[in-house]
Amino acid sequence: PPTRCTDFDMAYFQSYSHVGIHEEMIKDRIRTETYRAAITQYQSSIAGKVVVDVGCGTGILSIFCALAGAKRVYAVDASEIAIQANEVVKANNLSDKVIVLHGRVEDVEIEEEVDVIISEWMGYMLLYESMLGSVVVARDRWLKPGGLILPSHASLYMAPITHTERYSESIDFWRNVYGIDMSAMLPLAKQCAFEEPSVETITGENVLTWPIVVKHVDCYTITTQELESVTARYKFTSMMRAPLHGFAFWFDVEFSGPAILPTNSHTQSLRSSITASDTNSLGSSQSKKRVKSDEVLILSTAPEEPPTHWQQTLLYFYDPIEVNQDQVIEGSVTLSQSKENARFLNIHLEYASAGRSFVKESVMR
């Protein structure tokens, strides 16, 4: 039975009815160009095939797929923006190819199996918004065995960071305000600035050491249950002496074929035929990409990469902790869908280093 559409879901869909949010996403060239490149790379898997675009928004990815030769694209969105997507499709004379369905993937009906699922489902910290669940529902309802999911994999990373500038700006600022000592503001200033995760752009210089992978998602196999709660233990060794201000989270997604070839022989032959017909496309075959990983298209939101509208998500401590070079920073982090509103993300961070330990709970709303 489909999950219930809550008032929170309605508010969530409503938030996507405003044009500004789509403008911001489309204007993120890293995001949109990478999706377009992926469609080009997989053109031979899309041409003549049936595609579903989960959360189509204004319909731009659906139209890219139609222009890449898709036989039919089901553009699904539960937000009112679907009405606009339909207008755009009509104005581009693509109504015979792109079928806009205004509703949840749980509720709309598609009367055939699909070859490809495309979706831009990633939220801040990858998992915020919990939209990946909709991709899983679409996959389980409609994707042919051996079908393609774009993107196919996602990884959430975490690293300790130092960011004295940011800390000074919001916190130390109060120590001398036009000559007045307003340090009495510090406790509330820290709470207001750092209680919740903060979406902001940092650079590689803020990062104290190599990141760990908090969660690796294989879109071909992930289940919605797995997404309800994700826990990772971390153990970092600081590469420098610096004040540790907290942790940064970012993600990347990868556009690859199914990692595990299905044992079913029907789908195996389907996979082979995709690979075989792929030679004249720009992007070369999937199996090749699985081997030569430098040819796999990756959309990265890492601090050392050009900034995207996702930026990075920062979890600040209320007070910085001085760490030495080679000092070990360890603990665990749990990201779970809020029980109250599955679109919210509860973050439980445990930290221990040099005899200090604490727990920080926060919610991304």
Place this chain on the structure above:
Amino acid sequence: PPTRCTDFDMAYFQSYSHVGIHEEMIKDRIRTETYRAAITQYQSSIAGKVVVDVGCGTGILSIFCALAGAKRVYAVDASEIAIQANEVVKANNLSDKVIVLHGRVEDVEIEEEVDVIISEWMGYMLLYESMLGSVVVARDRWLKPGGLILPSHASLYMAPITHTERYSESIDFWRNVYGIDMSAMLPLAKQCAFEEPSVETITGENVLTWPIVVKHVDCYTITTQELESVTARYKFTSMMRAPLHGFAFWFDVEFSGPAILPTNSHTQSLRSSITASDTNSLGSSQSKKRVKSDEVLILSTAPEEPPTHWQQTLLYFYDPIEVNQDQVIEGSVTLSQSKENARFLNIHLEYASAGRSFVKESVMR
């Protein structure tokens, strides 16, 4: 009887309990330095006197007044931030001078008359937030005849503007999105971008001609009834041929003594004594300042001045109108407190030029 404290008022006060909003205001150096300069200019009217700071926030203006020699400063704020203000005052050993009152000016008790009211009450478009009403209440409850109000006067300006860049960015953008004609988005894009007033920074180059004064406020005499609805007729003559995109609103406030000397002889002598004792202060006397207007301190948020956190408020048309040089642009604008929530501002704009006319209704929430 004091006006009722509504749920909307509670939400309004709540919005000022977050530190970030105070950080932004304090970091606006144009704002904070001008207030500090005004306190210095009027030091002789403040030293040894009783001051009330309406909406004191973190208490910075109250502390400036205490440091300028005020005998007593009542720092009033209905937001929880008053608790912080009290902590700051204590930490600065000013508890004997600065008395923080956590409540509305309608509800708190001050057992003496005050010599000076200081308040930073200005909202976007001057009148948004309707906080000037609180200054009027404080004045009518506590200010001595002939007392000083800082700032003393405020003017709201309006001018026609051209802003092709901004229009293109949000609207024309949809005409060609990665090669796809998404013009079908235009009606909703216009609505989303331009239905509500937009707070943004423009420059003098965006302004088509000299502004008109929509409303001039004398804080010594204004009544709350007068603030419920403000109407101005406008008639501009464009100084150039350009697409007219809408109107910009901005304000300035002036730090002067009462413009109309009271007829009451007691207060007249009081005024004279203030003027007489003013000669050794940095800022010279008030009567002098009324004459030499270039010595009056003004806090301006005009497009040609350095930007402040108020920026300017733009009211865009859904479609630009080509105007010729010397073309007349006329109509009227009415700003009124929303009946539903007096903190909101209803804006009724009537426009007529070259045979075209229309009405635009919007709400600043």
